[in-house]
Each structure stands twice: as structure tokens, then as C-alpha cells.
Amino acid sequence: MDRTLSHSPRIAVIGSGNVATHLAKAVTRAGYKLSIYNHRCESASRLASAVGATAVVDLDALDADIYIIAIKDDAIASLAASVAGRKGLWLHTSGSVDMKVFDGVVDSYGVLYPMQTFSKDADVDMTEVPFFIEGCNGDVTRAIRELASSLSHKVLEVSSANRVKLHIAAVFACNFTNYMWAQSADILESIGADFSVMHPLIKATLDKTLTMSPHDGQTGPARRGDVDIIKKHLSMLSGVKHKLYETLSTDIMNEYHHNLTDHQS
């Protein structure tokens, strides 16, 4: 897509971390004219030269139609305060910061939240990443939708309150899932096995959840209500693993076997 025509908005990305890097790549790929600001000059230069953008070392000199703030959550409010009264459309990219952070600071603002786990080295197909957007009014929301749609096929409008719930859902689906894998890796290590023996099983588990709902795809001793196996497994566990196994098995049994009550912990 060629957006180098004069009427295409000029984009500025503020930040140079994982989210900033992947957004900058996607923005230049979509043909926008891009400049990058970071308070650390070298970081801005490095990212700008990597994506063929212009590095800007002075925030006041940063001149664009749309500003995308991709910095740590707890730094957004003070950055917003430092650009009070500026023209242009101001967006942040956080899952949990309210859009109100821009209230009374600038006239035109909103949120552009790409829900993905980014690592600098791993390439991400941004066109497949869901973008959740929010604007301070209808015109702004349309402008954000136009930008987001040029980066991804999946653009959904969501309020600040619901965006926090999305973030919580992502914590369960990504961070807590990974923690379960870490527990599994510990147990395997205790018998001298590598986590790689578990790879075929976790790939099959993911394939299943992609084709049916997680509720329908639930399997295992607790799903079957197999109290004997659960007791045997608990007798071999201690500490965090014992507590998690008991808590999760009880919750799963309560959900799928409303008639079982004798297993409650």
C-alpha cells in the first residue's frame, strides 16, 4: 500500500521498545511517512535506521498528524502532560491505561491497543494481530479505524473499561498458561526429563482449542471426575504445585460435576 501521497497522515512513534519497534515496522510497511522519538537519542536512531524512518531527538520538534505513544504504562501520564495543548491526534497503545489520561491535555485523542506478546527479535505478522481502538469522538474513532485497518485485518472498537477486561483475559490466556507450562517443566526436571518431551502434547492442546471452544476441549482427571487419580497425584505433590493442583482440580470438578461435593478442599 502506497501512502506517500501528500494527503496521507504523517505518523510519529514515541518510544523504541518492543511495541514501538513492531508498530514502526508495520507503519512503514503500510507506506506512511514515519518519525521516531525517544528520550534516549541512540535508541531512536537505531530504530529509525532499522525501519527507514526519521529520528527526532527533541519532543517539541516532533511534527506529525498522528502521534502513537508506545512507552511503559506508568510513564504515559507524565508524557501526556508534557505535550499539553499540542495539535494532532494523540494515541496510546496500552491495555490497561484509561483513555482519560488525555482529558484536558489535547483535543484529539484515543487508544490503539495491539493485543499481542511482542519480543524484539521474533517477527510478528501484524496483519493478524487484533487492534482494539477507542476515540474521544466519532470523527477521531473513524480516523483511528482507518489507521488501524491499514495495519491489521482485525480492528475492534472497545471502551477503556472493556479494554482492561481484554487485558485480564490476555493475562489468563498467555501469562498464566505459561506459568502452568513452567510447573510442568519443573516436574519433568525432577525426573530428569526435558520440557521438550511435552511439546507434542502442548501443540495438540493448542490445536484443539483453536478448533473447538476451551470449555468443550477440557480433558483430564478433574474433567472426568476421577477422584482416585487426583488423590494419587496430590499425594506426590507439595508446596505451590500441590496447592495449584488441588485448587484447579476442585474448580474444574465444580464446573463440570455439579453433583460432586465430597471432593471440596
Add this chain to the structure above:
Amino acid sequence: MDRTLSHSPRIAVIGSGNVATHLAKAVTRAGYKLSIYNHRCESASRLASAVGATAVVDLDALDADIYIIAIKDDAIASLAASVAGRKGLWLHTSGSVDMKVFDGVVDSYGVLYPMQTFSKDADVDMTEVPFFIEGCNGDVTRAIRELASSLSHKVLEVSSANRVKLHIAAVFACNFTNYMWAQSADILESIGADFSVMHPLIKATLDKTLTMSPHDGQTGPARRGDVDIIKKHLSMLSGVKHKLYETLSTDIMNEYHHNLTDHQS
């Protein structure tokens, strides 16, 4: 591989569920002569004709060199009792049943545990599935290893005690992981979003854990020690989800931030 020569062992599979079905396919694919027994005649016939094997309707008439019992855990002991004194090598395929179930029943016995989540309709590349084996003596173990190696590239010897730990590790990696996805799907449903918006994130999470250890791949608010975000998220949750979020975040913080103590629940 052509194992139709006369010296190749004749295999019998007992059962016709998910594990029996996938094992029967793998066994015939490897060229063994196969017969299938199930106490329900139609099930045995259906599976036998699907894989080009012989259905046998009378357990006493089942004649093979190696018998693979692929039935429910709690039915293995009584089936073993019913074949007491029979010749041949007897194997079960369970993750949690001790090999001792065959003690004093037959002379030659062991375990052939394919660690995978099987569904009848989904095709499984059995050559990638780890097979965990155990034999009642060295000769038997070698015979089981030969059979398993003709079905899969990944054959590991493991004791009954460690096999239960493998099973527990699989419960964490597969069943509990799926339960986290189910919680995520619930939260998304509460804001009118479909679980499919989470698919790119969970695929990226899995890709990451396949290339680095789950411990190194841990991310999220608890990993960062971001107590403000955790409190905000907890304020929006109730019931099982509140308890799980608090328990898991506390465990993750305790693991990665030994100096934090004020967040303990």
C-alpha cells in the same frame, strides 16, 4: 516398513477407544499383523475394518505375541485378572496405573505409554509422540523398545513412579492450561468478544515456549511485579477468577521477586 515376515511379532490391541484407535493405525502402518478385541463386538469390527485388521470377539481366542491393553485405567486390573496365566507379552498404555497390576498374573509384561491427547477424528503423527516404556525385566524392556521404536522416534524408559509424575506434568501442561484459556474465554464473552480474538496471542505464547524455557518466557504484570495493575485487575474480578488471579499472581511474584513481601494475599 514391512513387518509381514513370519518372524515379526503378531500384535493384538485390546480396546477400541481413542488410544486404541491411534495405536492400531500406527501398528498397521508399521507393518505388523494386527488383531483387535473389544467386549463390544461392533466396536472391534468397526476399528478392525478401518485399519485393515482382524476383529476377534472372544478374548480367549485372541492369539498374538504382544497384547496392548488400551482401555480405561480402572478396568485394567480386572482385565489383567481375566487373562491370568496366558503366554505372550502383556502391555498396558496408562499414565497412572502401576506396572505391578500384572504381578503374578502373567510372566512377561510392561508398559507402553504414548503421552498425547487423542481425539478419534484428529489425525496424530504418532512418530512424533513420546512413548514412555517400562518392562518387567531387561529382555522384556528391549522387546518393548523395539516395538515402540517402530512406532515413534521418541522412546524413553521410565519407572512406574516417574510415569505418574509425567502424567501430573501433562495435567499441568495440557488440562490446566486449557482451563486458563476457558477463564479467558469467559472474560471475553462478558464483553461480547469471541475467544478467536485471543488466537494470535496464544499461538505466539506457544511459539515462545517452544523456543525458550517456560521459566524464561514468563511475562505479564506479576512477572514485572506491577502491583498497581494487579490491584486494578483484581478489583474487576470475582469468584473463581478472582481467586485464581490472586493465587497465580502471588505465586509468580514470589518466584521472580523474592524481595516483594507486601503483596502476599
